[in-house]
Amino acid sequence: MTMRAPDSELPIVLDAVRYGVGRLTILDGISLSFNPGAPTVLIGPNGSGKTTLLRVAMGLLAPNSGRVTWGGRAQISPERRAIVFQRPAMLRRTVEANIEYALSSAGIARSEWRARTDELLKLVGLTGFGGRPARRLSGGEQQRLALARALARDPQVLFLDEPTASLDPAATKAIEDVIQAVAGRGIKVVLSTHDFGEARRLAGEIVLLHRGRVIECTPAVEFFTEPKTNEARQFVAGELLL
Amino acid sequence: MSGDASALELVWNADPRLISIVLLSLFVSFSAVVLAALAGLPLGAVIALTRFPGREAAIVILNALMGLPPVVVGLAVYLLLSRSGPLGSWGILFTPKAMIIAQAILVMPIIAALARQTIEDLWMEYRDEFAAMNVGPLRRIATLLWDARFSLVTTLLAGFGRAAAEVGAVIIVGGNIEGFTRTMTTAIALETSKGDLPLALGLGMVLIAIVVVVNALAWGVRRTGERLAG
Ligand SMILES: Nc1ncnc2c1ncn2[C@@H]1O[C@H](COP(=O)(O)OP(=O)(O)O)[C@@H](O)[C@H]1O
Ligand SMILES: [Mg+2]
Numbered sequence: 039m040t041m042r043a044p045d046s047e048l049p050i051v052l053d054a055v056r057y058g059v060g061r062l063t064i065l066d067g068i069s070l071s072f073n074p075g076a077p078t079v080l081i082g083p084n085g086s087g088k089t090t091l092l093r094v095a096m097g098l099l100a101p102n103s104g105r106v107t108w109g110g111r112a113q114i115s116p117e118r119r120a121i122v123f124q125r126p127a128m129l130r131r132t133v134e135a136n137i138e139y140a141l142s143s144a145g146i147a148r149s150e151w152r153a154r155t156d157e158l159l160k161l162v163g164l165t166g167f168g169g170r171p172a173r174r175l176s177g178g179e180q181q182r183l184a185l186a187r188a189l190a191r192d193p194q195v196l197f198l199d200e201p202t203a204s205l206d207p208a209a210t211k212a213i214e215d216v217i218q219a220v221a222g223r224g225i226k227v228v229l230s231t232h233d234f235g236e237a238r239r240l241a242g243e244i245v246l247l248h249r250g251r252v253i254e255c256t257p258a259v260e261f262f263t264e265p266k267t268n269e270a271r272q273f274v275a276g277e278l279l280l
Numbered sequence: 281m282s283g284d285a286s287a288l289e290l291v292w293n294a295d296p297r298l299i300s301i302v303l304l305s306l307f308v309s310f311s312a313v314v315l316a317a318l319a320g321l322p323l324g325a326v327i328a329l330t331r332f333p334g335r336e337a338a339i340v341i342l343n344a345l346m347g348l349p350p351v352v353v354g355l356a357v358y359l360l361l362s363r364s365g366p367l368g369s370w371g372i373l374f375t376p377k378a379m380i381i382a383q384a385i386l387v388m389p390i391i392a393a394l395a396r397q398t399i400e401d402l403w404m405e406y407r408d409e410f411a412a413m414n415v416g417p418l419r420r421i422a423t424l425l426w427d428a429r430f431s432l433v434t435t436l437l438a439g440f441g442r443a444a445a446e447v448g449a450v451i452i453v454g455g456n457i458e459g460f461t462r463t464m465t466t467a468i469a470l471e472t473s474k475g476d477l478p479l480a481l482g483l484g485m486v487l488i489a490i491v492v493v494v495n496a497l498a499w500g501v502r503r504t505g506e507r508l509a510g
Contacts, residue, residue, distance in 0.1 A: 096412070098408075098411050098412065115414055116412075116414055117414070120412065121412045123408055123409075123412070126409070127405045127406055127408065127409050129406070129409070129423075129427060130402075130427045130505075130509035131427065131509060132508075139413075139423075140413055143413040143414065143415050143419075144413070171507070171508060171509050173509070187413075188412075191413070
């Protein structure tokens with residue numbers, strides 16, 4: 039058994055976060071907080087800074103200025119945070135070995151691997167796939183395996199970067215079902231998408247990003263029925279392109 | 281010795297002279313690859329996974345050294361080990377040890393350069409996941425070496441193929457002494473010039489067979505890797 043820090047990762051608070059590369063500003067003074075509750079969906083056109091924001095909130099990128107705190111503390115090791123990248127890398131191992139790797143990285147005792155692996159495979163609908171080479175799975179199956187691997191960390195917060203981009207409708211539905219199940223277990227989900235339908239289906243709260251700034255941060259219902267800002271109205275109408 | 285035996289008969293009857301030459305060749309090249317791997321794999325891994333000034337230059341030099349002419353390596357090792365050379369006191373010139381050292385030097389850059397490329401490519405692929413899973417540095421290296429194992433074994437086989445087929449280095453530092461430092465390649469060179477074509481041809485056939493087997497192994501390892509790991 040490993041000792042788990044009792045501290046919570048939540049709320050995650052970004053305070054005037056600026057992140058840039060060279061002279062390019064990617065995140066331009068972002069202040070936001072992610073609180074327990076229904077999923078937060080980051081929405082915005084390509085290049086608006088969604089991926090960068092997720093990486094900063096995960097603690098993988100340090101802001102150039104401003105600060106990020108997790109449960110009130112500055113940099114702590116990401117014990118109970120997990121992320122699924124837009125194009126997750128599959129370890130050159132079997133499906134099962136991919137999950138076991140995540141379990142062991144999270145410090146979970148070997149004696150628990152079998153049961154946890156079976157449970158995770160079942161959750162993401164990959165029961166019976168355990169012995170297959172992970173890199174031979176279809177795009178949707180790889181995305182689900184990546185979800186299982188992230189969940190192996192037993193996270194309090196799960197970041198998902200465009201988890202259904204480039205998937206067909208059936209695969210998208212399968213992923214969204216898992217996301218809803220995960221959110222139902224009380225795990226805070228923060229996901230990015232540029233797909234409206236998906237935002238509508240999953241979001242409790244919407245954060246609209248545009249050119250590295252937060253344009254709007256509102257409960258999902260309000261965002262779609264009465265967007266407050268011009269950009270939000272344009273985006274809902276499909277006219278906000280850059 | 282049956283001076284007029286055909287090449288095929290020599291091979292078929294496992295002629296003792298031929299067998300001892302083949303065994304020595306395999307022993308020398310195998311030992312050289314083991315030595316070269318002990319130095320080359322860690323070197324390749326370190327260059328792949330660290331950033332230091334002059335790294336690009338190191339990669340270019342390593343890649344260039346893959347094409348080292350065996351005779352030049354032979355000459356350098358000869359100067360090193362000759363009686364008046366810096367390591368002359370070892371007294372191993374014209375012994376199999378000298379041949380192993382020369383071939384190890386020849387093969388090490390091949391192993392290091394190919395391993396560097398393999399490990400670096402895999403690292404580029406895995407680095408984000410390592411960060412996300414909070415994997416420590418030693419475990420990262422272990423994971424990369426393990427997941428690249430099929431490619432790395434192929435690299436070692438490529439090194440073995442190069443060592444077994446070269447003649448320039450072993451002939452200079454080994455001296456081609458019958459029953460002591462005579463390998464397949466040096467024997468072929470000598471017997472051909474002496475006109476003992478059956479022995480030269482017989483050894484040539486064995487050498488080609490070994491090269492074919494090594495390549496078949498490399499192919500098999502690659503296929504197994506793809507099947508098991510995608
Ligand atoms: N490491 C980087 N170097 C240079 N530009 C970058 C880097 N990372 C992101 N960018 C740029 O920053 C902008 C925002 O990127 P990203 O966060 O990936 O947006 P999104 O995920 O919303 O498409 C893009 O224009 C992208 O090209
Ligand atoms: Mg993105």
